[in-house]
Amino acid sequence: ASPYLQRPLELGANLVVHSLTKYLNGHSDVLGGIIVAGSEEHFLQTRRVLSHLGGIMDPHQAWLILRGIRTLPLRMERAQDNAMRLATWLNQHPKVKWVCYPGLEDHPQHRLAVKQMDGFGAMISFGVRSGMEGGKTLMNHVRLITLAVSLGGVESLIEHPASMTHRGLSSEER
Incomplete structure (x- = not known):
């Protein structure tokens, strides 16, 4: 969700790890991360190790x-608006079995997201009624969306974890 939408230190976390590669940079052209400490003690301990x-x-x-952080608010607002529209549309589509997006009122963690976050982010997970093969067909026929394993750039991405990042796992583990 990025620190624009959720700030774990305000919720009691001692340390927060952010990927600078994803939303914070926003252009898919760097590799980095950051650890944010909630106290000087945690900062000194972390700095010593690092x-x-x-x-x-x-x-x-x-x-x-x-450069990317300067446009983070604009990008996150647009991305989460688009995600909410897409999640709502998918949730009503007859070929979609389920949609997981915290902005939808029927999401099991919706009330928690409302309480803890300033928005719902831009990641949507959904399943199609036609199963794994249907998911592969969908991925190969979308337009304006790139098939890739990542997130947080300016482009819209689609992936199929069961046949990509989770391919080596058993069907039960997926």
């Missing part, structure tokens, strides 16, 4: 991330 591990970002990568 100083032994290395992994310092180069200035150009940092500049690219700052």
